Amino acid sequence: MFLAIRELNFARLRFALMGAVIALIAVLMVMLSGLSVGLVRDGVSGLQNLPVTSFAFARNVQHDSAFSRSVVDISAVDAWAAQPGVAQAAPFGNSLVNGRTDRGTEVDLALFGVRPDSFLSPSVSEGERLGAADGIVVSPTVLDAGLRVGDTVTVARLGTRLRVVGVTEQQDTFGHVDVAYLPLAAWQAIRSGTAPGVELPQRAAAEITAVAIRADDGKSVDLAAGDAVAGTESMTLAESYGASPGYTAETTTLQLIQGFLYAISALVAGAFFAVWAIQRKAEVAVLRALGASTGWVLRDAVTQAFVLLVAAVAVGVGVGLALGAAITGSGIPFALSMPSVSAAAVGLVVLGLVGAGAAVLRITSVDPATALGGNR
């Protein structure tokens, strides 16, 4: 530390420029982290908020589009309910629709068809719970589009009229579309294209998207055994996120960008400290001639890199958080999560240290005899 801190102070402009680059990377990292969490929340918060541990979809369904392609016979619900470790099983229907309110507001809705008396029925922060045959409970985020409790939404093409009776307690979105819970029968009618006033065909009344399963607290369910009995294909709740529209592509893209940023951070730190180490060769030779061990010189150099990286990342994270706070609520899917931001900050420091460490290793090869006479 003795030399490291004094060099940081002496060459502060040089280190400040280097720190500014790391800080900018940290800002980008915080923004990407916010976008990642925001997009995930926008994509699957409706699923995350369900009290579900797994979904049973149709057998052989395509995993990345299971919610839109799966059709399961409702008899599978009873089969799953009888499985050991299953606390509750309920039918779950899902589809995306366009609608228009009586006041002419266009809305897109992700319909979650559930039985009003099942464990899937949501709590409300405003209005009434699910119950009325044409009643829907919507995500609070749809209120931003101009929807209010008491409004009526007419589903495009079919003309089915749905009444907003309540608002859920927290953001519920699915595939970046606001969720509307509705009674299972109403969902089955919409999905099957049954016009208002027409009796629901028997076949449509037996079809659901998936069986929603809740395991007993602290217990696990043998999904393979349940699938064998019910003729389904199960995914855990976390696995089912990948079946949400665009989820896998979005998260993979953002993870890739984050990965590149980590690599860039390590490279930038590595390149800077490599040049710094080369410039310090004569100085290191003097230090070693004076009696500094290789370990002392390395510790000093790594400490220097650590102090610089921590300070730069702290500044970058601070700026990123301030920018993020300004963006939050502006319509961009952005949400700051301290665990994600902390992980990104630690990742930047660690990878920066790896790059810097690899670069300063070259000083171990400096010959102290070069501090003398004609060798210099």
Next chain:
Amino acid sequence: MSSRPAPTASTTPADSLPERLGLVMRAVSLRHGDAAETVQALDEVDLTVRPGELAAIVGPSGAGKSSLLAVAGGLVRPDQGTVTVAGQDMTVPSRRARTALRRRHVGFVFQSGNLLPALTAADQVRLPLRLGPRPARSGRDPLELLADVGMADKTGRRPHQLSGGERQRVGIARALVTEPSVLLVDEPTAALDRARSHDIVQLLAREAKQRLVAVVMVTHDHDVLQYCDTVYEMVDGRLATSR
């Protein structure tokens, strides 16, 4: 060929100290290069410098003067021969052990001081006390030492704010702060004018006597040899007593 230094004429207290407390090199040889081309940097060199003695080594460039300092300070292991500083073997195979010995028993003064740009004069002198696994408990007070070498009013200055002579004074203080047994001085007057050269070598001679340090000074400057107790000439890796 090799030779031992003649006893100095003066009767300083150093004369009563055993030579093993200073620098003793016996039949030291060192080759540079590979099998295809080798240079005999040191050839059967014998050298004894007692505590309090200032020995000068002169000779043309490439004669092996810097190699002698490197071997004496444990920076390089000789191919054969023995080197002891304060009775400690400086040719042990372990680089770490040689580094620890150098830290405890050897001080280096380099050309132009070779000071670290980021450090003030006071920190330059504090530095050797911090180079061990833990800060040294012994050693001299850096500020007091700087005052001794005439730098009391410039302790906060960095190398670029000092003249060549001042940088050398700080370099000497840095080398003495750990109270070494042997001071190895490499061309201390190379970048100095005549007056400053005399000042610096006089300072070295004074410190050698006062602190009973064995000083080996490599130099091209024959003007300053008057302050030295012994003068050796080095040619093609061989050492001969000149005075």
